[in-house]
Amino acid sequence: MFLGKVIGEVWATRKVRDLEGKRLLVVERLKMDPSEAEVTPVIAADPLGADVDEYVVVAFGKAARVAFGGDGDFAFEAAIVGIVDGGQVPSKDWFETYKREKEG
Amino acid sequence: MYLATVIGQVWATRKEPTLSGLRLLVVQPFKRNHPDEASTMVAVDTIGADVGERVLVVMGRSARHAIGKGHDIGFQCAIVGVVDGAEIDGKRIGQTAADDGAQ
Numbered sequence: 001m002f003l004g005k006v007i008g009e010v011w012a013t014r015k016v017r018d019l020e021g022k023r024l025l026v027v028e029r030l031k032m033d034p035s036e037a038e039v040t041p042v043i044a045a046d047p048l049g050a051d052v053d054e055y056v057v058v059a060f061g062k063a064a065r066v067a068f069g070g071d072g073d074f075a076f077e078a079a080i081v082g083i084v085d086g087g088q089v090p091s092k093d094w095f096e097t098y099k100r101e102k103e104g
Numbered sequence: 105m106y107l108a109t110v111i112g113q114v115w116a117t118r119k120e121p122t123l124s125g126l127r128l129l130v131v132q133p134f135k136r137n138h139p140d141e142a143s144t145m146v147a148v149d150t151i152g153a154d155v156g157e158r159v160l161v162v163m164g165r166s167a168r169h170a171i172g173k174g175h176d177i178g179f180q181c182a183i184v185g186v187v188d189g190a191e192i193d194g195k196r197i198g199q200t201a202a203d204d205g206a207q
Binding site: 007008009010011012013014015016018019024026028038040041042043044045052061062065073074075076077078 | 169184187193
């Protein structure tokens with residue numbers, strides 16, 4: 001599970017049945033240290049309706065599948081399970097910036 | 105699940121028996137700022153993707169489920185969709201690199 005920021009959305013027509021009707025968002029894991037190497041963004045299914053630029057909690061594996069109702073097998077392994085309203089991260093200013101942006 | 109580009113195909117005659125009949129493609133995951141730095145992966149193609157196309161790749165149990173031969177299969181990476189388009193950082197990503205920026 002990680003904290004990330006929604007940076008985009010993906011559309012696909014040719015896909016496995018399990019992905020039909022699922023909104024797919026591009027999420028980049030939040031870096032606590034800006035000098036960390038770039039990570040590959042994750043494509044997460046979104047049952048909650050998150051928007052671009054929002055911070056979200058992304059679950060992987062069984063937790064992601066449970067977020068879509070039941071522990072069945074689905075052909076995806078990442079899902080947005082929370083849209084962040086607030087939080088506190090030691091010695092980092094990213095959340096303050098986020099709050100300022102949200103509050104205008 | 106990751107966004108990736110199909111960059112090639114691999115063939116193997118001597119392989120784990122559960123892999124027989126599977127089409128194996130080489131994919132490179134998408135990176136925002138350093139597109140050429142991502143290391144490549146080999147993924148089973150469940151959907152009929154072509155070289156150059158952007159695809160959705162899953163790992164682990166989800167991949168084995170998508171491959172659909174039961175869960176006891178010696179592979180853990182699968183292509184589950186061909187991307188029509190994406191918008192990342194407000195920029196349009198096409199089905200192939202040649203389509204980038206097109207509306």
